[in-house]
Amino acid sequence: MHHEDTKESQVVLPEQGWGYETARRNFGTDFYAGDSKLERARVVMFHSSMEKQCGQVGACIAYEDKRIVSTGYNDMPNNCDNLPWGKGDPDKLNNKYVYVCHAELNAVLNKNSTDVKNCTIYVSLFPCNECAKVIIQSGIKKVMYYADKYQDSPKVKASKIMLEEAGIK
Numbered sequence: 001m002h003h004e005d006t007k008e009s010q011v012v013l014p015e016q017g018w019g020y021e022t023a024r025r026n027f028g029t030d031f032y033a034g035d036s037k038l039e040r041a042r043v044v045m046f047h048s049s050m051e052k053q054c055g056q057v058g059a060c061i062a063y064e065d066k067r068i069v070s071t072g073y074n075d076m077p078n079n080c081d082n083l084p085w086g087k088g089d090p091d092k093l094n095n096k097y098v099y100v101c102h103a104e105l106n107a108v109l110n111k112n113s114t115d116v117k118n119c120t121i122y123v124s125l126f127p128c129n130e131c132a133k134v135i136i137q138s139g140i141k142k143v144m145y146y147a148d149k150y151q152d153s154p155k156v157k158a159s160k161i162m163l164e165e166a167g168i169k
């Protein structure tokens with residue numbers, strides 16, 4: 001595990017304007033010293049085939065002792081190769097939002113363990129309300145995040161209300 005952590009910290013990632021800067025603001029030096037799983041979540045987000053700049057999200061779930069249980073990134077449902085990736089069409093059926101599986105959902109479903117109870121989820125973007133529900137129902141107990149770019153949206157506000165009510169740190 002220590003070896004993997006070292007490799008992760010050596011990965012050079014493209015700067016996209018919000019990742020590292022937000023992480024620095026949120027976590028200061030502790031982020032780099034202590035939390036390579038956030039790095040993993042950020043690496044995973046580059047597997048997403050969503051468009052660059054704003055659309056890629058990664059998640060990594062780990063036990064309390066930091067062993068990784070799962071990773072996931074936002075993507076279209078399996079075998080659904082013809083769905084739209086755009087987001088500006090007035091018809092909601094022509095936008096990605098109604099189809100895409102979020103990183104957190106994929107990470108919970110991809111788990112290599114019976115469950116993810118008491119685990120921590122590391123995410124590159126603060127979870128939306130639907131992901132908060134998945135996190136709560138799956139028994140995850142802690143959320144660590146990089147960026148919170150939709151913090152003023154009702155979805156993220158609802159997410160924070162639910163996570164707090166459920167006692168998730």
Ligand SMILES: O=c1ccn([C@H]2C[C@H](O)[C@@H](COP(=O)(O)O)O2)c(=O)[nH]1
Nearest residue numbers: 054055057074100102103127128131
């Ligand atoms: O908790 C979340 C919230 C969002 N996502 C995904 C859904 C979309 O594919 C992108 C966001 O795209 P924007 O172009 O920035 O709106 O993030 C997620 O995986 N988890």
